Amino acid sequence: MTLEHLVRRCGRLMPALLALAFGACSTLLPKPGAPTSFYALDASAPASAAVAAAAAVAPAASAPTLVVGATHAAAGFDTRRIVYLRRAQQAEHFAQSEWVDTPARMLAPLLVAALERQAAFAAVVGSPGPALGDLRLDTTLVRLQHDFTSTPSRVRLTLRATLIEVATRRVIAVREFDASEPSASEDAYGGVAAAHRVVQRQLQALAQFCADAARGWRAQP
Helix, strand or coil: CCHHHHHHHHHHHHHHHHHHHHHHHHHHCCCCCCCCEEECCCCCCCCCHHHHHHHCCCCCCCCCEEEECCCEECCCCCCCEEEEEEECCEEEEEEEEEECCCHHHHHHHHHHHHHHCCCCCCEEEECCCCCCCCEEEEEEEEEEEEECCCCCCEEEEEEEEEEEECCCCEEEEEEEEEEEEECCCCCHHHHHHHHHHHHHHHHHHHHHHHHHHHHHHHHCC
């Protein structure tokens, strides 16, 4: 075989060899993972009849203005990742499911909306902002987690609320709200749906607590 024939034969074999090489490399590359799903907490749950009735009542002329501070998050919960437990005290995160924002930041406008439905306040304003108020509400997200240590799994929410008189910085009332909601399915989607339900229920309870405390504060001589 002449050198010219050898070169031509190698030229014909080269595309096949390159195809085999690229095919082998592609099998070694990591396969793309499933896309991440993003979830939000919103105010889609309907208000109860009692809440709707309260919203229809105009606030009294002496009703205070309430400033709602930004919700803070306890260690481990200031994240967009969805927290779950398979063993007590061991927090993990779903790999392909996340919140669109941290739960603490998503809770703040929902809390303002729940408080606005109460007739106890002349106005409810979020902070930071230029508005001055008579009372201030500070909240801490202690936990929001999907607990798989029981069957069915449950989503647990714990919120701590502190109501403060702005002029004196005196604490008017403090309460911790802790509740859980069963998940309809043992996955992130079921947990998100349960989180919606427990958040709406606890925000209504927290708003009622603030309204009752504000009425008691206003009645003081």
